[in-house]
Every structure is written in C-alpha cells, then in structure tokens.
Amino acid sequence: MQGNQTNFVSIIDEKISNRKSCLNSLRPLPLLAYCPISRTENKKMKKLSAAFRLLLPSPTRLLQALIILCLFSPPLAGLGGSLLAQEAGQQETILSPAPTSETVATPSTVPPVQLDALYGYLAREMDRLTDGTVVYDEYDSGAAGFYPVNWSGDVKDLTLAPDSWDSPFAGKTCLRITYQPAKKRGWAGVTWVYPNVSGGNWGERHGRVLVGATELTGWIRGKVGGELVRIEAGGVNEEGDAGLPHRDTLTLLKYEPKLLKLTTSWQPFKLVIPPGSNLTGVIGGFSIYFDAGKNRQGATVYLDDVRYNNADPNMLRLVRSYRATMADEDKSLRNAAFLYDNALALLAYLAKGDPDSARRGKILADTLVWLQNHDRYYRDGRWRNAYLAVPIDLLAADPARLPGWWQVPAGDGSGSAVAAWVEDRYQVSTDTGNMAWAVISLLAAHRKYSLPGREHHYLHAALQGAEWIERNCRIEEMAASPDVLTGKGGGYSGGFDGWGNDASGSGPQRLLWRSTEHNIDLFVAFMQLADLTNDPVWLERARHARSFVLKMYDPEQGHFLAGAIDLEGTVNREVVPLDVQTWSLLAMGHDPEFRRVIGWQDDAALPAPIRWLEDNVREVQPHPACAGSRGYRFSREGSGIWAEGTAQVAAVYNFLGSREPAEQILSSLAGPVFAAEIQPGSGRGTGIQASCPDKAETGFMKEIGEWSGQWTYPRRLHIGATAWYLLARQGVNPFWMQLFPKSP
Structure with a gap:
C-alpha cells in the first residue's frame, strides 16, 4: 500500500512541478469555484477523496490528489489543463476538441439529426449572398x-x-x-x-x-x-x-x-x-x-x-437570424442579423472546432470588430441590436448597414416617387445584454485566434464595448456627484432606445429599466475581462452586476425576477421569464455567494430556480401542433414552446450532471415539431424553429410607435435556437466554454 501511495504521489508531483505550483492559485477560492462538477461526478469525488484520506494522511497530498482528479476526470480534463496553462503563463484554449464520432455521438434517446446537418444550416445561411455583387x-x-x-x-x-x-x-x-x-x-x-x-x-x-x-x-x-x-x-x-x-x-x-x-x-x-x-x-x-x-x-x-460573379467566401458578414416569409408581419426579420444570435453562432462554431468552423468563427469575430468601428454615427464602442445580413464590401465607403425594408409608394414606382428605406426601432437601438454577449463571444475568439506579440483586435473590441456599458449604463445606489445616475438596487441599465443622431438633433433615449438577464451576462463578461487583463477594476464591476442579480432573487418563490422597471427599484413581478433562471445557473452556479443566496449548498439537490421552472414554465399541455414535445414557455405568463429556452434548460441539466432530462429535452427538439430542413428533402441543412405553435407569446408587451401588443416568437428557422441546441447537445456552457468560471 505504501509503495502504491508513493508512486501515485510522484505522478502528482511531476504533473504540478512541470507547470509551477498549482496550490497557490487555489488559495483565494474554494476548489468548487475552479472545478464546477456535476452531481454524479461530485458523488464519485467524495468516494475517491475518502479513499485518498486513508492513503494520503497529509492535507497537502489530499489537495494535490483532488487536483489530479480534476485533471484526469474526463468531464473536467479541459478545465484542469486550462488552470495549469494559466499558471504557467501559457495561452489557454476555450475550445472543445474537434468533434469525432465519439465526442459528439448522439445519445440513444436523441433522434439522429446529424450535427453536420445543423451546422450546415448555419453555413447555408452564412453563405447565401457570397457568390457575387x-x-x-x-x-x-x-x-x-x-x-x-x-x-x-x-x-x-x-x-x-x-x-x-x-x-x-x-x-x-x-x-x-x-x-x-x-x-x-x-x-x-x-x-x-x-x-x-x-x-x-x-x-x-x-x-x-x-x-x-x-x-x-x-x-x-x-x-x-x-x-x-x-x-x-x-x-x-x-x-x-x-x-x-x-x-x-x-x-x-x-x-x-x-x-x-x-x-x-x-x-x-x-x-x-x-x-x-x-x-x-x-x-x-x-x-x-x-x-x-x-x-x-x-x-x-x-x-x-x-x-x-465576384464571389468571395471570406467576405465579412453576419448571419440572418430567421428564415422569414414574405408575410407583412415578417418584413422586419427578412434581412436582420441580430447581434445576440450571431454571438451565439460564433460560440457554436468555436465549440465545434474543425477548420471550416474555425474559419467561419473568425469571419463572425472580424465582422463584429468592423461593425463596432464603422457605425454610421458612433465611434464610441457600442453595437446595435441588429445589422443588415449582407456581406460587407471593405473597398466601399459604406458604413455599417442596418436592417430594414423598402416601402414602395402605393401605385407609383416612378423616379418621382422613390421607395423609402424603413428601419425597425428596436433593431437600430442598443441593449446592454446584447452588447455583453458580443463581448463574451469576442473574448472566446481572442483566446482562439490571437497570437502572442500580435495586436489583439478582439480583446480591444471587447474592452471598448465593456467600457461603453460602464460609462453609459452603470447605476449607483448612492453617488456624491449629480452626474452619476443613481437608482435603488444599482446594477446596469438596459441601454439606449431609438434612432441615432440625425438632422433633427434627436437621438436615442436612455433606458432606465434594469434587466436581471443583462446583469447576468455582464457578470461573466467582466469576470473574463478581469482574467485576461489582470485589472481588478473588472472584478469590482462584476461584483456590481452580481449584486443586482442577487437582489432580484425571490426566496419565498424560489426564482429570479425579471428586473427593475425604474430607478426607484420597482420590481417587475408581473412576468417571470425562463432565461434568468437558466442563465443564472450557467453563469453563476459555481459562485459561493450565488449558491448561498439561492440556498443551494447540496450538489445532489436540484436548485430552486430549476424546480420552479419545472413547476411553472414547463408546457404540460402543448398546443396540438406541438403534441409529443417536451418544452418550456418563455415565461410563466407566456404560451407555446420556446425552443431557444428549452435548449437552455437542457444545457442547465448538463451542467448539473443530469443527463437523462437533458437528453429527453434534446430528443424533443430534434424531432419533427422543431427540426426542419431548409428545403424539405434537399439535404441542404437542418435548423431548429424558434417556437411552436406560430407566435408563441412571451408574456411581455411591446410598444412600437403607435402600436402595442404581445411580444411573440414566430415559428421560423432560427439561428439562435439552433446555436443553443448545438451547444447543449455538445455539453458546452456558452458563458464559460471550457474556462474555469471564477468568482470576484
């Protein structure tokens, strides 16, 4: 027994000594903060650590053994390697290995919709206008x-x-x-x-x-x-x-x-x-x-x-978010590439990791950088909520083009009555959460593509975007200066709404509501910036965002609230959305303070927000068009199945190590209700539709000009839903990819 112990410890010592000591890096945070593990792996860890206590009486040796468990346990191998790479000053990777038939094998309960077919849909949408001017x-x-x-x-x-x-x-x-x-x-x-x-x-x-x-x-x-x-x-x-x-x-x-x-x-x-x-x-x-x-x-x-015929497959461009119809209600979607959807597509390409996906991911990352620097009005680091889904001609003098549609005067197409280009108010505006996802995706691109000694375009763009949020959207609970925006609860506000500065002198209006979801996104973006820049200011900003999120937790109901609707801190209790429950777990499930607030100390227990989702948001009586599907509504007050959110629930179950419910959900999304070919029988790619039935209601109301009504998701092929499905199916948490999530 003693001889076995010595040999095992020597292997541990050799692994650690080759990359300096890993022990010092573990001191600021509990081990769980660096090695977030599933409940299944947690039980295994407890059994193994108990056995090691018999073999390894020294606490130091025990800690080293636990580190090795992180290094060599298959679900955690990438995480352990990442930590040691950081400690050694090496460039780390956030990518999964290139998929093989083993690494992305479809579970037996999931229908055989091939990953290549799903990525084929993204590629087809991305390439649809690259065959010439x-x-x-x-x-x-x-x-x-x-x-x-x-x-x-x-x-x-x-x-x-x-x-x-x-x-x-x-x-x-x-x-x-x-x-x-x-x-x-x-x-x-x-x-x-x-x-x-x-x-x-x-x-x-x-x-x-x-x-x-x-x-x-x-x-x-x-x-x-x-x-x-x-x-x-x-x-x-x-x-x-x-x-x-x-x-x-x-x-x-x-x-x-x-x-x-x-x-x-x-x-x-x-x-x-x-x-x-x-x-x-x-x-x-x-x-x-x-x-x-x-x-x-x-x-x-x-x-x-x-x-x-001046085709160029490497032209900068974003991907159209929806395969819209010619119905008038779809006019604002026909050529819109939403910022958030494209950030997800970039992360999905990074998760796949093969050469073509790496090429496509780089195109999307380069496009985000170009768009930030070529807005038609601004050079301050912001992005818009959506852009025109067309290739960018770098040799033309055009600024970044925004989505819209031609409004032709009735009965007159002559030169004296030229059609007007009309834009959607939301799409030209800037939401904080969408900005945060652009930052997260660019930081992932930075880790993949940037080389030592070269200019770090992606990191620079991410920093510009994050600094814009800090300058324009931060809300303090108390401030000595009247120039500082104050509001109960702190956190970061929703962004800016409306068209840019024009001849009339009007401009976008500051949104004073605060979204729990947006602040969750910012927590991750700021934590990753702290890690990459070693600047403690980002830790403080991450704490500021986290503070607002935790204040939005309702311990009596066991769920997070949507946010505050004004600077007085009036909480929105009318609509309780799904995504703040799922994203909070994926973004902060490792964080000790988060776990304390939601009362989640036992890894074997299902966190309260997920229990609440199952009781209140799961669609137990789906519409006849969605019969046989397991899915979730956008919110407690919504109706219909929201595919993107349903895939998020699967991602959470993967995070928790609960494979069976994750596979059941993914199996449902891969079925005929949601998975559809671009053209039936063409073999040209399969995507995931955004909802079932058509016009799944979110529970939120929207006001656009003189119109007001229910915000709905259309039953259309959607790159956002497809990307979330791809990430969940490959077991990837898009907030952190394969980084070690940390706490401020």
Missing part, C-alpha cells in the same frame, strides 16, 4: 450593391415593382418593370447605380469596386412575349461632364444583339467584362431601356437574380 435577387433582402435611382427619358412612363410574386425565377419575388409610352421622347430607362443617393449618381460620387468580376448575369422574361429591350452596364458619365468629378471606370458594355427579344419563359442574359477592364469605380451596375417605337403597346418585363 447583387443587382437584384429578392425583395427586401437588402443585398443590393446597386440601386435603381438613375432614371432617364420619359421617366413617368416607367413603373417598378420590386416585390412581384408573378412566377419568380428563384426565391419568392422578382422585379416587374412596366412601360406605358406617352410618346414624348419616345424612350425611357433606368440604371442601377452605386451609391444609393436621392436623384441618382451621374458622376457626383465614386462607384463600387468589382475587382474579380468577369461577367454580369441575370434572368429576364416578358409578360406576353415579343417585348424588346436594351441591356447595358457601366458607362455613366463616360465622356466626363466638366461639372462632375467622377467617371464610371467600367467602359459601357452593351448586350448583343442590341435589342433582346423576350418570351414568356425565363431566359438568361450575360454581359462579359473584357479582360483588363478597370473595375475600381463602377457607377452603373445595370441598365435597361425601352423604345416606344419597338413597344407600341407598351411592355411588361420581369428581372430576377441579376448579379456579378
């Missing part, structure tokens, strides 16, 4: 690189309808152009130009860079057949008007034959760009002209899928 592809896609604002000839004889449902070539809409000649000049035309400015660009501004393009292609048809049109590209201000500073760098290209005769069937057209063409400032992306003499009865033609 778009002239027209889909109404409200927001992807256009050129705009129909240069009208010429008898402009009142032309009408454009960019949202025609009349048998599109691809997608759900096509562009209809109607020409009714009044026989004045006898011709009319419209040119799609860059940039999009009122009155058009006739040479006043520089054009778009199309380097790499060799052709312009598209599809066209007529309504009755026999229509004759001219198609051209480039050539704007080619002769050089003395009063206009810019010429189109692309020499005028004309389709041959000069007049294209249309049929009622879709037919392709192509303009080949001659080798050696100057594509550094293309103003006129596409032109179409009608001649009254050739179309005496007028003409109606349709265009679709018009684009240049």
